[in-house]
Amino acid sequence: MTNASHYSTASAPKEKKQPMEPRPSSSIVLLSPTNQVLLLRRVKTSSSFASAHVFPGGNLSDFHDGAVPPPGDLARHEDSRAYRIGAVRETFEESGILLARDKRSTDGSLLVLPASERDVIRRRIYQNEIRFEEWLDSVGGVADIENLHPFTRWITPPATPKRFTTQMYLYMLPVQSSPASSSTPSDPALAAAESEAVLPTPDGGEVTTSVFEDASAWLARQGRGEVILFPPQAFLLTLVSQFCTGPPPASSGAGAAADAGAHYQAQRQALLDFLRTTPTATNPKALKHATSHIPWAQKVISPVTALVRADGRAVLSLERPGPELKGSNRGGDWERVVLVRFAKGTATEVEIRDRESVFEEERAKKGQGKDNAEAKL
Template sequence: MQSLISSASSLYYLVNTGLRYAIHRENWRHGKQAFARAWVRCYVKRTCPKQIQRRLGINTTIISGKGRVVSSTMKKGIRAASSGPLAKVKTAPEPRPSSSIILLSPTNQVLLLHRVKTSTSFASAHVFPGGNLSDFHDGPVLPSSDARRHEDSLAYRLGAIRETFEESGILLARERSKDGPMLNLPTLERDAARKAIHDNEISFREWLVSIGGVADTEGLLPFTRWITPHWPPKRFTTQMYVYMLPLETSSDPVLSAAQSEALIPTADGGAEITAAHFDDVTTWLERQNRGDLILFPPQYFLLHLLSQFLTGAPAELRPSETTEYYLAQRDKLRMFLETVPTTTHPKAREHPTSSIPWADKVISPVTLGLRYGDRRAILGLDKPGGELKGSSRGGDWERVVLVKFDKGAARNVEVRGREEVLAEEREAKAKEEALSKL
């Protein structure tokens, strides 16, 4: 589960500690940013404010105007050099393979899991089902030296289906063959299997064979990959999928419970997840906007894209017409995942990422700065991360995510056009400079 929001984890770590301004020489150009100003005060006063010391683990740091360290006591993992800029240790942790599913109900609602309040990270956040891959359950993946490690594969698909089963009890498998009906198990048998798989008592693949089931890996539609940036201590490369449950009425009691009321997962004894529930995409977004729940940038961004297609059926539709209505939504979504260009803004169409379909986009968020008005972070989504630097892969240049990180939670998340936001920032900067001359 934690791997699902790995990109959000790195963004919180980045913004909340200000390491972007501490470790990169070029970021000294952003002198008006909050953490840059804090570092300048460190230099002028020859000591760091206590809040900066607490955040970065620095006892005393003296920094020249060019970002060179004279003397410092740093946290483990940050290297100081008297002849060069502050820098991270060169050996960043390898991103761990993980996968996740955006699961659509027969009425095109989306499943989100509610993390427990006592979690040490992302407490009470709502996330998609998913987690780390396991050689024991899902099979091996390519070594870290191979760029194809960051591509869709059978191991990623099996891992996504297994994690969804462990966390929610919903089994995306078919009877006997890939073309068979959805596999439906009694609740007691299902829960016993979830616990045995979670405890590594039996491999997921062996268990499926033993009950005559086949994982519906072909039903998974790739929908972006997220790679954690280099600075956090834990990193992940997370393949996202969309899975559309059959439109016909289901007799699966677990699925019915998740649609009608919050389902309480039991496989991990409630250590990570407190509930699983389907709801309309617009409802999830509206609840986040009101502050009723927490969605981190990856989840909010993907739900925002899905909101173009997945809406509740209009009240005037007759029951016999709803199936066609939901089917049409799914057809539009499938087309969206494969169609290029992926942009509408004329300038964005000139960027190479516009020719990468959403099924293949790779996103490693980068902080472009902090908003003048509300100090929200501006997150760029076009970069694929250090492991894929120099490749033809990338994410979305047209949009950015605005977010305010507060005590480990993401607040005021919003998706906006990149050009519009940056134009607003240039205007705000010009006004500030004009006022400073008065």
């Protein structure tokens, strides 16, 4: 029997709209042999991050990557093999860079394949004509998931129509792959192939450009309005820029290449130590917050609008992990906030700031406004 009350809204309370289930995805903060960061520019017609510069990555695929735990399971939002395979596969599809080890090599070097072969295969994988790992095994390779370092997870805020639970990773291409390295093979053809293997190329579909630049250079370009960075990209680039600060001082002589290699390796080690170390905060007030005891490798961030400034920019707090992880011991970063202006589905004027300084500015403005009002009286 049909219950008429199901169709009556006169006295029924308004139902709260349930947030969309976040879709599993993964991305890689990929460092070049000289510690520059790869960003891809998405086409303006993209359904997500249109025209923005993003890290390589995308949605997980049951066909290629394997299944993840179902909605409602906290493990759905944890690092796993499926997230790692998805990150390597998506990076290959979008940039042509194959993060895979050569099983025939004794030193664990990256698998080197001709660009023409990679371009054909990456399209076939994208179209689900061949399984990624099956193809990789057939050419003597294995996805290098062991060298993916977790570097925060981001869960899209509940009010957003399209949501993701995105595992971010850090991956560092071998320093010796640099043309300036003393370990460059003596075989010119092999040297050229290795250099080509780490040169990004667009995918001809969702990605229009793919370029390595210093993290600080990307942030400077965003500040000048030359590129679009959404909060996760701007935030992680800000963290990386603290350690990957550019090339060493100019030097010459037989030891110059070795000195450069040591310089980049030291930057990498400092960044890896940062990912694992707690407390993550320096501000005395932030040190008291529970999130300061969660290492960067395990932080989960779901931005929430804390306030809107007089200039129209939103202030996003970053300490909450999202409704899917409410009541868990997961969390993000209390010490920093993101200032951003959202308009027509894009982000502009993105700035990473210390939380206390931003809120102190807001308190000062309110106090000044109150003083001005009293003066008029």
